[in-house]
Amino acid sequence: MPLHNAEIAAIFVEIADLLEIQGQNPFRVRAYRNAARSVGEFGKSVATMIEQNEDLKVIPGIGDDLAGKMREIAATGKCDLLERLHNEMPAAITELLQVQGLGPKRVRAIHDALHVQTIEELHQAAKExxxxxxxxxxxxxxGHIVDTIEAHLHKSRRFRLALAEQYAQPLIAWLKATPGTREVVAAGSFRRRAATVGDLDILVTAHDAAPVMQRFVRYEEVAEVLSRGATRASITLRNRMQVDLRVVAPASFGAALVYFTGSKAHNIAMRRIAQEHGLKINEYGVFRKDKRIAGATEESVYEAIGLPWIPAELRENRGELQAARAHRLPTLIERSDLRGDLHAHTSASDGHDTMLDMALAARERGLSYLAITDHSSRLAVARGLDTKRLAKQIEEIDRINRTLEGIKLLKGIEVDILEDGSLDLPDAILTRLDVVVGAVHSHFGLPRAKQTERVLRAMENPCFSILAHPTGRLIEERAPCDIDLVRVIRKARECGCHLELNAHPERLDLADTYCQMAKAEGILVSINSDAHGRFDFDNLRHGIDEARRGWLEKSDVLNARTLDELRPLIRRAPMAAAPRAKLTSMKS
Structure with missing residues (x-):
C-alpha cells in the first residue's frame, strides 16, 4: 500500500507528543518534531527513496536511528516505538491531543486531574x-477550550493543499494507467489551488467507463466505497479524504472541467451570462435549445458566452467575470518570474544548511539573489542572532560574495516585532543590512487594536523592509491574529515597505484576498520561501499558487525584479522617509 511522507510525519509527531507527556529528554522530543517537519515538507517521496535504496540522511534532521524507523514504517506500516508508547499510556491521551491548542503537558494535566476519556467529556468539564x-x-x-472543541466537533475535515497533493498525484497516476483513458484531471478547489481542500473531484475521459470505475474502487488506499454507478463513484481514502470520480465523454470534457472547477458562485454567474445569450450551460456543454454548441474544451465554453478563458485560480466570483468581459484579466505571476528570495534561514539559527549551501541551492532553482534572514536573538528557541553574531555574519556574506558566481547573497535578518512594536535589534546594526524582515512570533492573542498598533509602529522604523507572514496563521493549526490588515496595507504604502506572501505550505500568508487588496493599494508583495534548508526553495511554487489566486502579476511582486531594480525598493533610512514608488515596468 502506498506510503506518503505525511503519514511518516504524523507518526513522528505523535511519538514526540507522547514522549513529551512522559517527560522524556526534550532534545529527543525535539528531534522527532524536527524530523516530522522535514519529512512532511520534503519534496521527494520517502517510499520511493527507500525503494531505490537512497540515503535517507539527506533529509534534514534524519540520522541513522530515524532513518531506521522510516524504513520500519515503510516495511510494516507501523512503528514499534509508537506501539509501545500507546501501550504505556491511557487511550484517552491520543484523542485529547486532537484538540487544537492543547499541548502534551496540558493534556496530561487535564487527564490526570479530571480523568476525562474523550473530547466530549473534556467539553463537558470545561462547560461545567x-x-x-x-x-x-x-x-x-x-473558554478557549470550549470554543476550540466546539469548532473541532462541528467542522468538516479539510486538508492543506500540499498534503492533498500527496494523495491526489499517485491516484491520478493510477487512473491514467487504465487502458483507454485520455484525460485524468483533478478539478474543484484542488485545481483552483485553494489553501485547503475538502475533497477531490476527478474527471476522466474515456470511451468505456467500466474499466476506469473498476480500477478506481480497487485503488489500494480505498477505505470505503461510498457509491458506484456506471460513470460516477465516490470513495474515502485511508486518511478520510473523500474522492468523487466522474467519467465523461470527450465532447463534454471542457464543460465538465469548467463546471467542477469553478466555485458555486462562479458557476451561478456563468449560467446567468449564458442565459443573457439565450444559452444553457451545464456539465455536459453549452446548448442552444437542444443543440450542443460547445463543450469539448474549456476555451470553447467560455467563448460560447462571449468570454476569454479564465485561469482556474481566479474562478471564485471575485470580479473575474467582469474583468473577462472588459478584457482586463491579469497576466498572472509564474514561478519563472521570480528572480530571488528575500526570506531564508541557515544553520546559524534554526536552519539546516550553511549559507553557501543555501546559495547554491537557490542558484540551481534559477534565482539570482538570496537574502539571508536568520532569526534575531529574542527567538531563543531558534538560536537567534544577537548584534555580535549578526555582525560576523555580515562579514561572512561579504567574503562569500567575493567568490560566488551566478547569485548574490543579501544581508538580512528576520527581526522579532516585540509586544510594544519595537524591533529586537538596534538600528545601528539594522542599518548595515540590505533587507530587514519584521515578524510577530509571540503574543498572538493581543486584542485587535493592540496587535494592529504593534505592527504599525514596527513598520514606522526606517530600517523596516518587509512584514513577514502578516497574520501569523498556521493553516488548520493556528488561526490568524486579530489584526486590521486594511490599516497595515495602507501603512505599508505610507512607509514605503512591503508585505510578504510566505510560501511555506502551512502558512500561505498573505492570503489570496489580502494579496488582491494589496495589489489594489499598489503595495508590492514579496513571495518568499522562508526556507530552513536547501530543499525548501521548492515551496516557492505554493506561494505562486496563492499569489495567482490573489490576482498578482509580475509587476506586483517585489522579488520578480532584478537585483538592480530591487535595491532602491528595499533601501532604508534616510531614503525610507519618502514612499517608494511602485515600478510600472521591469526589465525582462
Missing part, C-alpha cells in the same frame, strides 16, 4: 467550569 480550577489554566483558557 472544572478546568479553570486546575493550576495554570484559568477562566480564559477554559
Amino acid at each position: 467550569g472544572r478546568i479553570r480550577e486546575l493550576p495554570g489554566f484559568g477562566e480564559v483558557t477554559e
Whole structure:
C-alpha cells in the first residue's frame, strides 16, 4: 500500500507528543518534531527513496536511528516505538491531543486531574467550569477550550493543499494507467489551488467507463466505497479524504472541467451570462435549445458566452467575470518570474544548511539573489542572532560574495516585532543590512487594536523592509491574529515597505484576498520561501499558487525584479522617509 511522507510525519509527531507527556529528554522530543517537519515538507517521496535504496540522511534532521524507523514504517506500516508508547499510556491521551491548542503537558494535566476519556467529556468539564480550577489554566483558557472543541466537533475535515497533493498525484497516476483513458484531471478547489481542500473531484475521459470505475474502487488506499454507478463513484481514502470520480465523454470534457472547477458562485454567474445569450450551460456543454454548441474544451465554453478563458485560480466570483468581459484579466505571476528570495534561514539559527549551501541551492532553482534572514536573538528557541553574531555574519556574506558566481547573497535578518512594536535589534546594526524582515512570533492573542498598533509602529522604523507572514496563521493549526490588515496595507504604502506572501505550505500568508487588496493599494508583495534548508526553495511554487489566486502579476511582486531594480525598493533610512514608488515596468 502506498506510503506518503505525511503519514511518516504524523507518526513522528505523535511519538514526540507522547514522549513529551512522559517527560522524556526534550532534545529527543525535539528531534522527532524536527524530523516530522522535514519529512512532511520534503519534496521527494520517502517510499520511493527507500525503494531505490537512497540515503535517507539527506533529509534534514534524519540520522541513522530515524532513518531506521522510516524504513520500519515503510516495511510494516507501523512503528514499534509508537506501539509501545500507546501501550504505556491511557487511550484517552491520543484523542485529547486532537484538540487544537492543547499541548502534551496540558493534556496530561487535564487527564490526570479530571480523568476525562474523550473530547466530549473534556467539553463537558470545561462547560461545567472544572478546568479553570486546575493550576495554570484559568477562566480564559477554559473558554478557549470550549470554543476550540466546539469548532473541532462541528467542522468538516479539510486538508492543506500540499498534503492533498500527496494523495491526489499517485491516484491520478493510477487512473491514467487504465487502458483507454485520455484525460485524468483533478478539478474543484484542488485545481483552483485553494489553501485547503475538502475533497477531490476527478474527471476522466474515456470511451468505456467500466474499466476506469473498476480500477478506481480497487485503488489500494480505498477505505470505503461510498457509491458506484456506471460513470460516477465516490470513495474515502485511508486518511478520510473523500474522492468523487466522474467519467465523461470527450465532447463534454471542457464543460465538465469548467463546471467542477469553478466555485458555486462562479458557476451561478456563468449560467446567468449564458442565459443573457439565450444559452444553457451545464456539465455536459453549452446548448442552444437542444443543440450542443460547445463543450469539448474549456476555451470553447467560455467563448460560447462571449468570454476569454479564465485561469482556474481566479474562478471564485471575485470580479473575474467582469474583468473577462472588459478584457482586463491579469497576466498572472509564474514561478519563472521570480528572480530571488528575500526570506531564508541557515544553520546559524534554526536552519539546516550553511549559507553557501543555501546559495547554491537557490542558484540551481534559477534565482539570482538570496537574502539571508536568520532569526534575531529574542527567538531563543531558534538560536537567534544577537548584534555580535549578526555582525560576523555580515562579514561572512561579504567574503562569500567575493567568490560566488551566478547569485548574490543579501544581508538580512528576520527581526522579532516585540509586544510594544519595537524591533529586537538596534538600528545601528539594522542599518548595515540590505533587507530587514519584521515578524510577530509571540503574543498572538493581543486584542485587535493592540496587535494592529504593534505592527504599525514596527513598520514606522526606517530600517523596516518587509512584514513577514502578516497574520501569523498556521493553516488548520493556528488561526490568524486579530489584526486590521486594511490599516497595515495602507501603512505599508505610507512607509514605503512591503508585505510578504510566505510560501511555506502551512502558512500561505498573505492570503489570496489580502494579496488582491494589496495589489489594489499598489503595495508590492514579496513571495518568499522562508526556507530552513536547501530543499525548501521548492515551496516557492505554493506561494505562486496563492499569489495567482490573489490576482498578482509580475509587476506586483517585489522579488520578480532584478537585483538592480530591487535595491532602491528595499533601501532604508534616510531614503525610507519618502514612499517608494511602485515600478510600472521591469526589465525582462
